[in-house]
Amino acid sequence: MRARFHLPDFTKHFMFNIVFAEFLKECPDYFREGVEIASVYGTFPPAIWNGGRFQYGQCDKGFIKQVIKEFNNRGIPLRFTFTNPVLEKKHVHDEYCNMIMHLADNGLNEVIVASPVLEDYIRKNYPSYKLTSSTCKRITDPDKLYEEVDKDYHIVVIDYDLNNKFDVLEKIPDKEKCELLVNACCNPGCRLRSEHYRSIGAEQLAYAEHLKRNPNGEFDFRKAVKYKDYINEDILRCKCMSRSVFQIKGLSSHISPDDIWGKYIPMGFSQFKIEGRTIELFNLIEHYMYYMIKPECRDEARLDLYFRLQKNNVVRTSF
Numbered sequence: 001m002r003a004r005f006h007l008p009d010f011t012k013h014f015m016f017n018i019v020f021a022e023f024l025k026e027c028p029d030y031f032r033e034g035v036e037i038a039s040v041y042g043t044f045p046p047a048i049w050n051g052g053r054f055q056y057g058q059c060d061k062g063f064i065k066q067v068i069k070e071f072n073n074r075g076i077p078l079r080f081t082f083t084n085p086v087l088e089k090k091h092v093h094d095e096y097c098n099m100i101m102h103l104a105d106n107g108l109n110e111v112i113v114a115s116p117v118l119e120d121y122i123r124k125n126y127p128s129y130k131l132t133s134s135t136c137k138r139i140t141d142p143d144k145l146y147e148e149v150d151k152d153y154h155i156v157v158i159d160y161d162l163n164n165k166f167d168v169l170e171k172i173p174d175k176e177k178c179e180l181l182v183n184a185c186c187n188p189g190c191r192l193r194s195e196h197y198r199s200i201g202a203e204q205l206a207y208a209e210h211l212k213r214n215p216n217g218e219f220d221f222r223k224a225v226k227y228k229d230y231i232n233e234d235i236l237r238c239k240c241m242s243r244s245v246f247q248i249k250g251l252s253s254h255i256s257p258d259d260i261w262g263k264y265i266p267m268g269f270s271q272f273k274i275e276g277r278t279i280e281l282f283n284l285i286e287h288y289m290y291y292m293i294k295p296e297c298r299d300e301a302r303l304d305l306y307f308r309l310q311k312n313n314v315v316r317t318s319f
Contacts, residue, residue: 002270003260004038005292006179008284009277010067010078011042011059015314016281020288021074023305030301032261035292039110040071041079042277046208049097051083051114052136053241053277054203056219058211061099068104078104081277082122083114083134084201085194086230091205092121101126110154114197130154135181136197142168149174155271160184160253166263175268182255182272183287185243192235202230241278245286257291281315 007017017040024031043050044059044067071078080100084091101111107128113119114134122129135157139145142162149156149172157179162168172178186193206224210217222231248254255264260272274291276284285305293301309315 001034001261001265002036003032003034003265003292004036004271006039006041006079006271006273007037007288008040008275009042010040010071011044011055011057012277013042013281013284014067014070015312016284016309018070018074019308019312019314020305021071021076023308024292027301027304030293030297030304032257032292032294034265037076038271039077039079041081041112041273043081044100046204046211047080047082047097047100048091048094048205048208049080049082049084049087049118050204051085051197051201052081052134054200054207055277056207058215061103064100064103068109072106072108075108077108077110077130079110079112079132080104081112081134082118083112083136083197084118084204085114085136085198086201086205087115087118089117092118096208101129105129112157132157132179135159138194138197142171146171146173149177153177155179157181157273160186161188163253163255169267169269176270178269179271179273180255180264180269181275182260182291183245183248183274183276184251184253185240185248185275186253187240188252190240192232192238195232196235196238199230199232199235202227242283244283245290260291 010017021037024035024037043055044064045055045057068078105126105128110130110132111122112132112134113122114136131153132155133148133153138159139148140159140161155177160181163180203221206221206227207219210219274287276287289298289302306315
């Protein structure tokens with residue numbers, strides 16, 4: 001039995017995930033059966049190919065090399081969230097994004113894609129990368145999902161509105177190839193979700209352009225006149241992404257850990273994604289405790305992990 005988790009994030013949560021990987025290695029008895037780290041996903045901001053979650057910040061080449069080395073030396077792939085849905089053909093030649101791809105082009109690392117333009121470019125220029133089809137595509141029609149699974153992807157991330165549609169899930173021809181986002185924070189059936197993904201993509205482009213003009217100035221997407229068609233106040237005010245693990249449990253898209261081991265793994269699924277690239281550390285810790293640690297071990301494991309994080313200067317809380 002394998003439960004392969006794809007975890008957030010290798011920049012904001014870089015050292016946390018390194019410490020957690022060592023925690024899994026050194027304390028396996030805390031963990032539920034078969035837990036593995038399948039990848040750590042994210043981006044090195046301000047990469048314009050990034051999508052799904054807007055990412056602030058700037059990463060230099062030295063940091064990028066360090067992150068690649070630390071995870072890859074542990075056998076953990078980086079999986080780049082290059083899912084910006086508003087990319088144009090000119091954007092595939094972006095120097096910074098291509099630099100990242102060159103540095104990580106070792107046969108282990110992976111890319112999540114949504115844009116056909118970027119996917120074609122990566123397939124042609126970086127054939128050693130395994131490609132994942134993103135949930136950002138919003139494929140909710142069962143027949144189209146089955147067609148997507150049949151395509152040349154390493155993994156297909158299922159739209160989380162289908163998470164508990166067992167009549168649909170049962171008919172997937174290759175469940176090992178499919179990934180379920182277990183802790184979705186977005187409202188099920190949200191009518192603005194696709195628009196939100198496009199807005200995030202436009203914001204990432206606007207941010208990169210802002211840094212070139214004024215690297216030390218404050219960025220305000222609302223003032224990005226060039227991208228005014230993507231600015232929606234309902235989206236900008238959305239608070240769903242900051243929901244805690246306790247707040248998502250009532251959503252119909254929610255998959256509990258008991259369901260993972262009691263329903264989905266017996267059905268043939270083994271790939272599970274925990275989202276949380278932009279949430280705060282202690283919120284993310286609770287998601288990890290909830291999904292990967294045995295219920296009877298959570299309190300002890302949490303304290304043990306806190307001490308390890310403190311020792312590695314990830315947190316500075318005194319106990």
